[in-house]
Amino acid sequence: MAELSKKIVKIALMSLGEGLEKKHYESEFKKCHGYLRVNNYSTPPESLEDQHQEVGLGMHTDMSCVTIVYQDEIGGLQVRSREGKWMDITPCEGTLVVNVGDMFQAWSNENLRSSEHRVILKQPKNRFSMAFFWCFEDEKVIFAPEDVVGEGNERIYKPFVCLDYLKFRESNERGKFEKVGFTVRDFAGINHQITKSDS
Numbered sequence: 001m002a003e004l005s006k007k008i009v010k011i012a013l014m015s016l017g018e019g020l021e022k023k024h025y026e027s028e029f030k031k032c033h034g035y036l037r038v039n040n041y042s043t044p045p046e047s048l049e050d051q052h053q054e055v056g057l058g059m060h061t062d063m064s065c066v067t068i069v070y071q072d073e074i075g076g077l078q079v080r081s082r083e084g085k086w087m088d089i090t091p092c093e094g095t096l097v098v099n100v101g102d103m104f105q106a107w108s109n110e111n112l113r114s115s116e117h118r119v120i121l122k123q124p125k126n127r128f129s130m131a132f133f134w135c136f137e138d139e140k141v142i143f144a145p146e147d148v149v150g151e152g153n154e155r156i157y158k159p160f161v162c163l164d165y166l167k168f169r170e171s172n173e174r175g176k177f178e179k180v181g182f183t184v185r186d187f188a189g190i191n192h193q194i195t196k197s198d199s
């Protein structure tokens with residue numbers, strides 16, 4: 001999984017600009033570490049009713065650089081579009097879902113966007129998923145490099161230590177699964193009004 005994560009980061013960096021991957025990959029992402037979370041969602045009896053759907057995991061962004069998700073055939077993972085519409089990520093055998101996380105969003109000065117996603121339970125069946133979170137080391141100071149920010153562009157985040165952001169999210173129950181007031185931008189955004197590529 002770590003090898004796969006490295007490849008994904010490499011591809012993501014290449015998408016940011018020519019030459020960037022060679023220049024920064026080694027130094028910036030060398031000390032990344034990963035951990036695995038197994039999710040088992042059980043559905044309450046009401047889910048037997050027609051049209052009933054239960055929130056298995058509320059809307060959130062991952063705090064990682066990238067997350068790789070395996071979901072079983074039950075389905076229910078949804079991602080929010082820029083327009084705020086929920087879209088189903090239909091399970092497909094032999095495929096994994098890749099999410100950009102908050103750390104990568106901040107490091108890339110929002111050239112890469114952390115996905116807002118959730119899990120909805122529509123069937124009266126247990127659902128199983130596995131998420132591999134690949135993160136910067138706790139002590140890393142995230143500071144978007146000059147050439148990632150690009151000439152003439154504003155740096156959106158002030159430098160911050162990863163662990164401080166993790167604590168910010170984890171110290172508050174709401175911070176875990178509710179977006180409002182607990183995004184990485186709320187934590188380290190220099191100017192919350194910036195809407196770069198939001199439109």
Ligand SMILES: O=C(O)CCC(=O)C(=O)O
Pocket residue numbers: 037039057062069070071077117119128129130131
């Ligand atoms: O269960 C899923 O499909 C997604 C899990 C997830 O988003 C997470 O563990 O952060």
Ligand SMILES: [Fe+2]
Pocket residue numbers: 060061062117
């Ligand atoms: Fe997630």
